[in-house]
Amino acid sequence: MVAVPAASGYGFQGLHATVSWALCAFLSALEPMLGSRRLTESSTPSPSDAGAPPDESALVARLRGGEEEAFALLVRAHGGRLLATARRFFGCEDDARDAVQDAFLSAHQALAAFQGQARLSTWLHRILVNCCLMKLRSRRRRPEESLEGLLPVFDETGHEARPSRPWEPLEDEMARRQACALVRSLIGQLPESYRTVLLLRDIEELDTAQAAELLGISENAVKIRLHRARQALRALLDPHRKGLPS
Amino acid sequence: MTRWITCRELIDFLWRYLEGEVSEEERLEFEYHLARCPTCVAYMNSYKETVSLGRAAFEDLEAPAPPEVPEDLVAAILTARRSLPG
Numbered sequence: 001m002v003a004v005p006a007a008s009g010y011g012f013q014g015l016h017a018t019v020s021w022a023l024c025a026f027l028s029a030l031e032p033m034l035g036s037r038r039l040t041e042s043s044t045p046s047p048s049d050a051g052a053p054p055d056e057s058a059l060v061a062r063l064r065g066g067e068e069e070a071f072a073l074l075v076r077a078h079g080g081r082l083l084a085t086a087r088r089f090f091g092c093e094d095d096a097r098d099a100v101q102d103a104f105l106s107a108h109q110a111l112a113a114f115q116g117q118a119r120l121s122t123w124l125h126r127i128l129v130n131c132c133l134m135k136l137r138s139r140r141r142r143p144e145e146s147l148e149g150l151l152p153v154f155d156e157t158g159h160e161a162r163p164s165r166p167w168e169p170l171e172d173e174m175a176r177r178q179a180c181a182l183v184r185s186l187i188g189q190l191p192e193s194y195r196t197v198l199l200l201r202d203i204e205e206l207d208t209a210q211a212a213e214l215l216g217i218s219e220n221a222v223k224i225r226l227h228r229a230r231q232a233l234r235a236l237l238d239p240h241r242k243g244l245p246s
Numbered sequence: 247m248t249r250w251i252t253c254r255e256l257i258d259f260l261w262r263y264l265e266g267e268v269s270e271e272e273r274l275e276f277e278y279h280l281a282r283c284p285t286c287v288a289y290m291n292s293y294k295e296t297v298s299l300g301r302a303a304f305e306d307l308e309a310p311a312p313p314e315v316p317e318d319l320v321a322a323i324l325t326a327r328r329s330l331p332g
Contacts, residue, residue, distance in 0.1 A: 068324065075323050079315025088304065097319050104323050108330060152289070158252025164289040180303040187300065202300050227261040234296040241292070 056120055063111050075104055078121055082128045088199055089132040091188060099135050103128040129204060133214050136196060145191030150232035167241040179241075186236040194229035201226050248278040256286050260293060 062070035082103060086096035107127050114123060153161040170176045187195060200211040201222070212219045256279050262268050263276045280287055 068327070071327060072320065072324055075320050076315060079320060079323075080313040083315055083319070084313055097316075097322075100315075100319065101323050101326060105326055105330060108327055152254075152257050154252075154254040158254040160253055160257070160285055160289070163285040164292060166288045167292050167295060176302070179299055183296075183299045183303040187303070198300065202297060203304050205301075223261060223265075230261075230293060230296055230300075231257075233300065234293050237296055237299070238292065241295075 057116060060111070060114060060116060060120070063108075071104075071108065074107075074120070074124075078124050079104070081121070082124060085125065085128055086132055088187070088203065089136065089196065095135065099128060099131045102131040102135070106131060129200070130214070133196070136192065137216075145193060147191065147194065147228055147232045150235040151228060152231065152235075164238075165242050167238075179237075182240060183233070183237065186233060189236060190229060190232055194225060194232060197222060197225045198229040198233065202230070249275050251275050251279050253279075253283060253286050256280070256283075257289055260290060264290075264294070 059070055059073065063074060079100060082100045083096060086099040086103075087093070090096045090099065103124065107124055110127070114120075118126075155161050170179055187198065190198065196215070197211065200206045200214065201208070206214070208219045208222050212222045215222065217225075256263075256276060259268075263273065268276065280290065
């Protein structure tokens, strides 16, 4: 474990002191495996996905040389996107900013091990997700939050107590965009442990094994928690989408 | 003879069916039930749409230029970096 000097900013001292060099090694080992669609940022590999493009290699070289200007360039180029991702994990803006700061500092320390097999954006994104998870873990352990009221209820014969009805189709692109905005808001209402699994599997598109490793739970627990999270999100959406007669 | 599973069994294990993690016999049981239960079909379709909307919800945000990072956060990160060893 590396003790990192205190610094001003967004809670840097608290979390970053827990970031070990082992994390840097872990991230480097993961670099060639960053295979999910979200993490590679494109479902169709482009020639540039095969390695860092020339301008990125030059930036990496400057970063390794310790140029502060290059580091500032990196933060300005990628910080906004990373902050948007961190906000999905945290309801609190300060927590999201803390995670972004921790991610850039972890990246700075791991640069020597960056081999350029993934794009910088992909690599930084993965570091950010790790920092978000570490921050969530560092909080005081709380009992598993309840999804009571958001999971289906069945009668003694195994039928739904409140039978599901088909949803109205989304008529046009505007309706779909509004539904997407609603979903973003509703995901924020899910209890943290369920929201995190949903983000990792459905939004970040990690596979079950990767999510299980990052969360420190079994693959089966990931699958069950994801199913419940989707069921709960469905239940939250239901009053907004129900409409067709049964 | 295909076994009749309950709505509860179908909904509790829907993820296994949708992920293709069921045996051939179980798949037939799911499909036998779905062919006769419009309530479970409605549930399954809304579940699938929920997953689809969840994925689309954040793709929308990433299509245009990424949002700018606040300057005070940039400054905090640069200050923190200066205090790192090496």
